[in-house]
Amino acid sequence: MVRWITGLLMALAGIGVVHAEQAVSQIRNHAAGHRLLVLGEQHGTHEIPAVVQALVASYVADGKPLHLALELPAPESAALADYLQSDGGPAEMAALRARPYWSANTRFHDGRRSEEMLELIDAMRKLHRQGKDIQVFGFDQAASRSPPRPGERDATMAAELRARYVVLPANGRMVVLTGNVHGMRRQPRYLAYPPMTMLLQDLDVYNVRIGAREGDVWGCRPGHGCGRIALAVYSGPSPVRDEADDRNYDLQLWLPRFTVARLLGEGETYP
Known part of the structure; x- marks a missing residue:
């Protein structure tokens, strides 16, 4: 148990334990009893996987089932299990890393392999080993x-999550980590199809x-490849709750800082 706590604290070191605890508390307080929680992220950051780790650890401490859905290929699910x-x-771990998804050698890298x-x-x-x-x-x-x-990928991802959700235990919760466009509640003007959520x-x-x-985040742009991008500075309130009918998200929150993850094969880069 001591080793597990030490490992968690090390994972959170990049964003600070206090900030991670605040993020978890804010998400849990606002999401309340909702059983399907979708987290929209910027792929390829050091900080978001650590927050998800802390959030899941907080939820499973309640003694209820939790299913974590990651935006990884569905055929990887058996290897994950x-x-x-x-x-x-x-x-x-070497066998997992050797899987086609994690060992892909491609110039396109959107940040999910890290x-x-x-x-x-x-x-x-480790949580599973603890029972x-x-x-x-x-x-x-x-x-x-x-x-x-157009829209085929979002539709099939939504269908996969729906199939998993309907067999979720009655007292269980599903946490979904996905790109922030897939995570939207409505269709933005620049998208020709409804996003997954x-x-x-x-x-x-x-x-x-x-x-x-x-x-900084890791991102991909048509015609430019994939690489490090500096974020525009945000100095507004956090979190921000939205109840409008046309909202993209129920809740938005801002961590202090993003840093680029340790990517597995960085692929093509641009300045």
């Missing part, structure tokens, strides 16, 4: 055709966008 059952030794995400998965394994009722699965879906139909609004969904007041 196997890893949760393992002792997490070097061989088991040491921080692997550490989050390992933290879930917590926790599952981890991927819900991203490959397109059925090339080029894909919009297709789940008939469920008991509460969505939260996690941003930062300053720092």
Whole structure:
């Protein structure tokens, strides 16, 4: 137990334990009893996986089931389940890293493959080994055709989450970590199709966008590749709750700072 607490504190060191505790408290207080919690993130940060780790640890301390859905390919779910059952030794982690998703050699890297995400998965394994009722699965879906139909990916991801949600234990909760566009409740003007979370609004969904007041993120731009991007400074209030019918998110909160994660193969970069 001491080793687990030490590991959690080390994961939170980049954002500060106090700030992580505040974020967890704000999310839990506002989400209240909602059983489907969607967290919209900027991929490829050091801080968000640590907040998710702290949030899940807080929820499972209540003694109720929790299913963590990650924006990873759905075919990785069996390997994730196997890893949760393992002792997490070097061989088991090496086998996970050797999976096609984690070992992909491509110029396109949107930030989802990182040491921080692997550490989050390992933290879930440790919770499982402590007897917590926790599952981890991927819900991203490959397109059925090339080029894909507009909105096909969001629709199939929503269908995967819906199928998982309907078999969730009655006292359980599902936490979904996804990109902040997939996490929107409504269709923005620049998108030609409804985002994933919009297709789940008939469920008991509460969505939260996690941003930062300053720092750097990893992002991809058409024609420019993927690389480090400086955030515009935000000095407004946090958190901000929204109850308007046309809201994108129920809650938005800003961490003090984002830093780029330790990516697994950074791919193409731009200035």
